[in-house]
Amino acid sequence: MLGTLTAALAMLTTTGAATADVEAAPSVAVLGSAEKEIHDPYSVFEFSVHARGDGRSGEGVLWMSHHNDELVGWMVARVDCVRxxxxxxxxxxxxxxxxxxxxxxxxxxxxxTVRDNGGQDTLSVASREQVTTCHMSREQEFPVTRGDFRILR
Incomplete structure (x- = not known):
């Protein structure tokens, strides 16, 4: 079971701690929820975000969960930056x-990190040492299976 979970999470959180600096937009909000299904073995990752910030700080809530036939796991986090x-x-x-x-x-x-494509959005996730506050990760992006993220300026 742990091997299955590890393999699925590896797909979303590939190795590498590099981050990219980007020019911050003044006042931005990220809203929405989405799911990413993985089929071998089957599991679902869910993401929900309600956040706003100015490129140097932020506020809001980020929620993620993972479930398969044997396990349900989740986390909730306090937003510290939106860029x-x-x-x-x-x-x-x-x-x-x-x-x-x-x-x-x-x-x-x-x-x-979300990309609002207007149609099928993409996302990437980084955790622990791969994260630098306010910086986009260079983790691989994956298309969402269902849902939509909106980036509002």
Whole structure:
């Protein structure tokens, strides 16, 4: 079971701690929720964000969960920065509570980078040492299976 979870999470949180600086847009909000299904083995990752910020700080809530036939894990985090450039935005946060969620525990940093494509959005996730507050990660982006993120300026 742990091997299955590890393999699925590896797909969303590939190795590498590099981050990219981007010019911050003044006052931006990231809203929405989405799911990413993985089929071998089957599991679902869910993401929900309600955040706003100015490229140097932010406020809001980031929630993630993972479930398969055997396990349900989740985490909730307090947003500390929202930054955007073009159709991409990063929301960085500090985990406040988690249960059975391997990528992050309370106190860990986490980053969700979303690309609002107007149609099928993409996302990437970074955790722990891969996260630098207010910086987009260079983690691989994956198309969402269902849902929509909106980047509002």
């Amino acid at each position: 955007s450039v073009g159709s991409r935005a990063v929301v960085t946060a500090v985990v406040s509570d988690a249960q059975d969620f391997a990528p992050a525990a309370p106190g860990d940093s986490i980053a969700l």
